Each structure stands twice: as structure tokens, then as C-alpha cells.
Amino acid sequence: MTDEPDELIDWKVFGETRNLLGAGFVRILGYFREDGTKSVAAIEEAMRLKDSAKLVIPAHTLKGEAWQFGAHGLALLAEEIEVAARHYVEIQIDPSELVEKVVQLRPVFEETLSALESETSPLVERRPAGTGQRNALGGMRYG
Helix, strand or coil: CCCCCCCEHHHHHHEEEEHHHHHHHHHHHHHHHHHHHHHHHHHHHHHHHCCHHHHHHHHHHHHHHHHCCCCCCHHHHHHHHHHHHHHHHHCCCCHHHHHHHHHHHHHHHHHHHHHHHHHHHCCCCCCCCCEEECCCCCEEEEE
């Protein structure tokens, strides 16, 4: 992990959230998995129904939870869906123009979760700054 944001995760925000939540972090990340899975499914269902109004709340929820973990790629995509859906509700049209964004949502969500969970798993090898890398048992391995 670095403090530099990558395409999916702002690791600095992730680290700040992890420090802030302390021992409760893994539990809250589990809630994000559960709630995010439900939000993505609700967004997909709303899209199938062509119901702009039903897109708004799950997209808003997913956006907020993603920001909390530094998952800015997911948050921005959810925000695009939310903002567009709100506009479509106001002008009373179906959300057909959002199909591509909604199709992108599940893979981005799953990739984000994978990155977050990999970073929190005690079994994942970490690459410390320097020339070598530590294996999961704490010894040095070079190469």
C-alpha cells in the first residue's frame, strides 16, 4: 500500500479510515460488502425496470460508503448514476442512457472490494519499501 491514490482507491483516505475505525474496521468493511452488493443489485434491477427514481437511493448509498473507504473510482461512478437519475426523474424520462454506466458498476465494485479486502487480509504478502520483500511469516525474501 502506498499513500498515493490509484485508479480505484485513494490509499491515504483508506488508511485514515482504517485508523479512525480501529478494531471495528473489518466489521465495517463487511457491512460495505453487504450493503454495496445490495445497492448494485438494486441499481441493476432499477435499470431493468427503466425506473429512474429507483436508481437514486442505492446509487447515493453506494457513493457515500465508497467515499468513506477511499474508493473514489466506485464513488465517482455511483455519483454519475445518481446525478443522472435525479435529472431523469425531474424531466420524467427513463434512464436508458445510463446502461453503460450501470454495466460498469458491478465489475468496478468487485474490483474495489478485492483491493480493499486484500489490503486488510493478514494472509496477504506486503511489499515494504526497500529492496526485499517480507513473506507472510515475516522473513525476508529477495528476488
